[in-house]
Amino acid sequence: MKILTGNDLKTGDVIWWTGKSWSRHIGEAVDAGDNGEAVLAEESAAQRVNAAYIVDAAASPNGPLPLHIKDRVRAAGPTVRADLGINPDVPIVKG
Amino acid sequence: MYQYDKFDQAIVDARVEEFRDQVNRRINGEMTEDQFKPLRLMNGLYLQLHAYMLRVAIPYGTLSGKQMRMLGHIARKYDRDYGHFTTRQNIQYNWIKLEDTPDILADLASVEMHAIQTSGNCIRNISSDQYAGAAADEVADPRPWAELLRQWSTFHPEFSYLPRKFKIAVIASQEDRAAMRLHDIGLELVMRDGVLGARVFVGGGMGRTPMIAPEIAEFVKADDLLSYLEACLRVYNRYGRRDNAYKARIKILIHELGADEYRRQVAEEFAHVKTLGIDPPLAELERISAYFAPPAYEQGLSDEIDRSNPAFAHWVDQNVKAHKQPGYAIVNISLKPVGGIPGDASSDQIDLMADLAEKYGFDELRVTHAQNIVLPFVAKRDLFTVWQALDAAGIANANLDLVTDIIACPGLDYCSLANARSIPVAQKIAERFADAERQRDIGELKLKISGCINACGHHHAGHIGILGVDKKGVENYQLTLGGSGAEDVSIGKITGPGFDEDGIVDAVERAVEKYRAVRVEGERFIDTYRRVGADSFKEAIYG
Amino acid sequence: MVDVIRFRDDAANDQPLVSVEALSGQTNATAVRLESDEDARALLPYLNQLALIEVAFPTFRDGRGYSAARILREAGFTGELRAQGDVLVDQIPSMRRCGFDSFIANAPVDQATLDKSLNRYDHVYQPAADAALPVWKLRHG
Numbered sequence: 001m002k003i004l005t006g007n008d009l010k011t012g013d014v015i016w017w018t019g020k021s022w023s024r025h026i027g028e029a030v031d032a033g034d035n036g037e038a039v040l041a042e043e044s045a046a047q048r049v050n051a052a053y054i055v056d057a058a059a060s061p062n063g064p065l066p067l068h069i070k071d072r073v074r075a076a077g078p079t080v081r082a083d084l085g086i087n088p089d090v091p092i093v094k095g
Numbered sequence: 096m097y098q099y100d101k102f103d104q105a106i107v108d109a110r111v112e113e114f115r116d117q118v119n120r121r122i123n124g125e126m127t128e129d130q131f132k133p134l135r136l137m138n139g140l141y142l143q144l145h146a147y148m149l150r151v152a153i154p155y156g157t158l159s160g161k162q163m164r165m166l167g168h169i170a171r172k173y174d175r176d177y178g179h180f181t182t183r184q185n186i187q188y189n190w191i192k193l194e195d196t197p198d199i200l201a202d203l204a205s206v207e208m209h210a211i212q213t214s215g216n217c218i219r220n221i222s223s224d225q226y227a228g229a230a231a232d233e234v235a236d237p238r239p240w241a242e243l244l245r246q247w248s249t250f251h252p253e254f255s256y257l258p259r260k261f262k263i264a265v266i267a268s269q270e271d272r273a274a275m276r277l278h279d280i281g282l283e284l285v286m287r288d289g290v291l292g293a294r295v296f297v298g299g300g301m302g303r304t305p306m307i308a309p310e311i312a313e314f315v316k317a318d319d320l321l322s323y324l325e326a327c328l329r330v331y332n333r334y335g336r337r338d339n340a341y342k343a344r345i346k347i348l349i350h351e352l353g354a355d356e357y358r359r360q361v362a363e364e365f366a367h368v369k370t371l372g373i374d375p376p377l378a379e380l381e382r383i384s385a386y387f388a389p390p391a392y393e394q395g396l397s398d399e400i401d402r403s404n405p406a407f408a409h410w411v412d413q414n415v416k417a418h419k420q421p422g423y424a425i426v427n428i429s430l431k432p433v434g435g436i437p438g439d440a441s442s443d444q445i446d447l448m449a450d451l452a453e454k455y456g457f458d459e460l461r462v463t464h465a466q467n468i469v470l471p472f473v474a475k476r477d478l479f480t481v482w483q484a485l486d487a488a489g490i491a492n493a494n495l496d497l498v499t500d501i502i503a504c505p506g507l508d509y510c511s512l513a514n515a516r517s518i519p520v521a522q523k524i525a526e527r528f529a530d531a532e533r534q535r536d537i538g539e540l541k542l543k544i545s546g547c548i549n550a551c552g553h554h555h556a557g558h559i560g561i562l563g564v565d566k567k568g569v570e571n572y573q574l575t576l577g578g579s580g581a582e583d584v585s586i587g588k589i590t591g592p593g594f595d596e597d598g599i600v601d602a603v604e605r606a607v608e609k610y611r612a613v614r615v616e617g618e619r620f621i622d623t624y625r626r627v628g629a630d631s632f633k634e635a636i637y638g
Numbered sequence: 639m640v641d642v643i644r645f646r647d648d649a650a651n652d653q654p655l656v657s658v659e660a661l662s663g664q665t666n667a668t669a670v671r672l673e674s675d676e677d678a679r680a681l682l683p684y685l686n687q688l689a690l691i692e693v694a695f696p697t698f699r700d701g702r703g704y705s706a707a708r709i710l711r712e713a714g715f716t717g718e719l720r721a722q723g724d725v726l727v728d729q730i731p732s733m734r735r736c737g738f739d740s741f742i743a744n745a746p747v748d749q750a751t752l753d754k755s756l757n758r759y760d761h762v763y764q765p766a767a768d769a770a771l772p773v774w775k776l777r778h779g
């Protein structure tokens with residue numbers, strides 16, 4: 001599946017496309033299918049997301065799991081500071 | 096230390112308002128991210144893996160207690176209660192909100208600090224020797240020179256869009272504690288026939304193609320120095336490569352031209368530039384130097400240290416260094432607890448270090464390129480009190496320059512350019528060598544880890560270096576041996592195939608044990624490596 | 639008509655721009671265009687005949703033109719020195735310091751933003767091709 005991510009312009013928070021808006025929780029991300037580019041263009045132009053891109057992911061019982069470790073770290077927070085993660089229940093990095 | 100006058104303050108205050116204006120234009124949608132990016136980067140604001148990251152300049156690594164406390168305040172108020180001290184003697188905050196940055200800069204400006212030129216293709220924060228003003232072996236204090244260079248390079252109108260970033264270091268001792276020859280320009284202050292001047296090395300750097308800077312001028316008189324540097328930079332700005340970011344550093348220009356041809360071009364440009372009146376009068380250097388006058392040392396203090404507490408005695412042996420003033424010492428605060436994150440300090444720890452500087456250290460602190468903190472002027476009488484306070488805060492780690500005093504870049508835990516994580520590797524190695532007795536037996540060993548080839552963690556200059564690479568989507572680590580960033584500067588060589596995270600820890604241990612097995616009396620790891628050669632280490636590592 | 643932002647009082651030069659290469663054959667050319675990879679010093683023999691030098695900025699990152707401008711001013715050129723290309727409003731103040739006194743920017747320049755940024759800094763740390771005195775001169779007279 002293809003999910004969409006970027007950062008909130010003002011806060012810098014990592015955010016994921018939920019199909020209607022953006023969430024800080026990757027668990028709410030949806031498969032954007034072939035629509036990714038179009039959604040990103042529209043959302044970026046409206047400044048609802050910054051530095052956005054498409055992520056390859058696999059479905060898992062915990063929600064979408066990015067294929068690349070970089071995006072898993074993005075979703076979970078620094079692996080060395082579990083206390084700072086925003087999705088503490090997602091065992092994401094070691095997939 | 097240096098204090099702003101009305102001119103310095105006006106410039107920094109104007110910068111805060113300029114950035115406030117730029118941030119507003121971005122948030123209002125008057126600028127796209129593409130247009131805003133170079134502007135925010137000129138101010139050290141990156142967009143990293145999790146959030147915006149702000150890099151604050153600590154000019155030549157020097158801070159007052161008040162400034163240090165402000166760094167703690169910013170961590171507490173705008174970030175998540177900690178900061179990361181970097182190999183370029185700066186501090187980075189990892190969780191900054193764009194909308195807060197103008198206020199953060201205003202807070203910094205209130206204590207004479209800023210984030211100017213902490214990134215971008217401009218002259219970056221000047222780095223220097225963390226023992227400046229206290230080291231027994233310096234020919235002059237490098238800080239006034241570093242301040243002079245800071246002012247000259249700030250908003251330099253010609254050199255704000257260089258081919259690539261530009262880093263300058265100034266030292267004044269033969270012992271090099273600032274990796275001087277791994278900078279774009281390294282200056283070593285020297286005296287010749289009673290005249291102060293500098294040896295000028297140009298074209299060092301790490302990254303993808305590490306190079307040791309060749310000497311371009313054996314002696315430039317102090318009052319010609321800015322003109323000479325202006326000439327060095329102009330030749331680079333005109334002829335440095337702009338077709339490929341990886342070949343754009345000045346080291347590549349000098350490598351391609353040859354040091355002799357570069358030297359000739361600089362000499363020609365210098366002859367012209369010197370007629371322009373760029374060098375400030377001696378009075379300006381004297382004005383700046385006056386701020387760096389030695390502190391009001393107490394005379395007649397004893398050099399005796401009560402070593403009856405063994406943990407304290409170990410800390411003194413490892414972290415406390417000789418001072419030029421009798422009765423005083425240089426204290427190194429290691430931000431490398433075993434299992435911790437190299438270079439990170441919490442707001443409370445930052446506040447404590449500020450307190451200790453104010454109470455026992457003539458109000459001065461330094462940040463080192465090894466991501467530690469120095470109190471450069473502590474009376475030996477006060478060492479035990481200082482140690483007790485540090486110990487209570489978890490930062491009395493007695494491991495300076497030992498195998499657990501690891502330099503590590505943020506790596507894939509924070510950095511969007513990373514291939515692999517650095518911090519967990521540092522933690523595992525530190526845990527493997529946690530036994531203090533064994534660490535002391537191993538002795539000086541500089542271990543440096545970068546999460547990608549950009550080499551922010553100085554791995555090329557590590558006695559043992561570790562480089563994170565991406566091996567088909569999996570984190571993998573290459574091992575290099577034999578580097579050094581000190582006066583015996585050298586670039587480490589890759590030993591062979593890479594390792595996974597646990598494998599690299601084992602490989603490091605095998606290299607260390609090989610050293611212990613074959614060393615002769617008085618040899619450090621690097622000395623043994625150089626004597627016996629790479630092959631026998633490879634054999635020990637790969638079997 | 640392209641928008642020229644001009645900081646000069648004299649009449650604009652409307653001669654066609656010739657290339658640096660063409661200059662040597664054309665003793666009557668008064669306007670030349672310097673590409674970013676060309677050597678500004680190649681123009682020094684012609685400064686007396688030139689009224690306008692346009693320096694190309696193919697991207698805002700290409701900072702060679704800043705050195706070109708200073709070199710031309712340091713050699714005594716007093717004619718119009720124009721920056722053309724990917725010139726960003728936030729770059730114009732340093733370009734002014736390097737000696738540029740006219741601009742043709744690819745993207746429109748907001749006049750209010752430009753005015754604000756040109757008046758932003760009262761002081762500079764280093765001498766350049768403009769008249770601003772470095773703070774060390776103000777400190778020591």
Ligand code: HEM
Pocket residue numbers: 141143148180181182183187259262277278279299300301302303340344503504505509510511512549550551552553
């Ligand atoms: C997290 C954000 C960071 C980014 C995006 C970043 C980016 C880079 C890049 C692209 C280079 C290579 C430059 C080149 O070879 O031309 C580099 C080099 C370097 N960086 Fe970083 N860096 C970051 C953090 C750090 C940190 C935390 C430190 C200090 C611990 C640091 C210190 C250095 C040093 C010392 C070099 C080597 C300079 C040289 O090549 O001469 N950087 N960085």
Ligand code: SF4
Pocket residue numbers: 504505506507510511512513514545546547548549550551552
């Ligand atoms: S070395 Fe690579 S991973 Fe480490 S901080 Fe620099 S750019 Fe990031």
